[in-house]
Amino acid sequence: MEAAYVKETVGEALKEALAEVALVRPVDPIEYLSAWLLQYKKNMKNAEERQSVLREESELAARQQEEQMRKKEMEEERERIERDKLNKQKITQQEDAQGDPDPASHDATATVQEPRPLKSTDQQHQDTPPSGDGNQVETDS
Numbered sequence: 232m233e234a235a236y237v238k239e240t241v242g243e244a245l246k247e248a249l250a251e252v253a254l255v256r257p258v259d260p261i262e263y264l265s266a267w268l269l270q271y272k273k274n275m276k277n278a279e280e281r282q283s284v285l286r287e288e289s290e291l292a293a294r295q296q297e298e299q300m301r302k303k304e305m306e307e308e309r310e311r312i313e314r315d316k317l318n319k320q321k322i323t324q325q326e327d328a329q330g331d332p333d334p335a336s337h338d339a340t341a342t343v344q345e346p347r348p349l350k351s352t353d354q355q356h357q358d359t360p361p362s363g364d365g366n367q368v369e370t371d372s
Contacts, residue, residue, distance in 0.1 A: 244271050 237245075248267045257263035 244268060247271070 248264055248271065251267055252260050252264055255263065
């Protein structure tokens with residue numbers, strides 16, 4: 232049970248440290264071993280920090296790439312909308328040119344005259360000035 236714990240927690244570090252002590256054969260192997268283990272711990276901590284930084288940079292790069300893709304899609308959509316708008320304008324202009332020779336008839340600012348109400352027959356006769364002796368017979372012409 233304890234051997235499994237030692238192997239899991241410090242096994243790799245001790246294996247490397249003891250191999251280094253055997254290779255170097257320092258004057259004070261215990262001092263060398265303790266210094267080596269402390270440096271190993273610092274190195275592992277730095278490696279973890281580097282991995283963390285690399286992971287954050289990778290995530291940031293992925294977010295930036297996604298943002299660029301969204302911007303590109305938005306720009307393409309804006310361009311599509313603008314093209315559609317221009318196409319509709321062209322179609323409207325073509326229809327106006329083909330169907331109505333007078334483009335002013337579609338002008339919103341063009342003046343439209345109100346139709347005059349029709350006068351009854353009695354009103355028409357009253358508005359007509361009498362001519363001559365007044366004995367003339369009216370005829371429809």
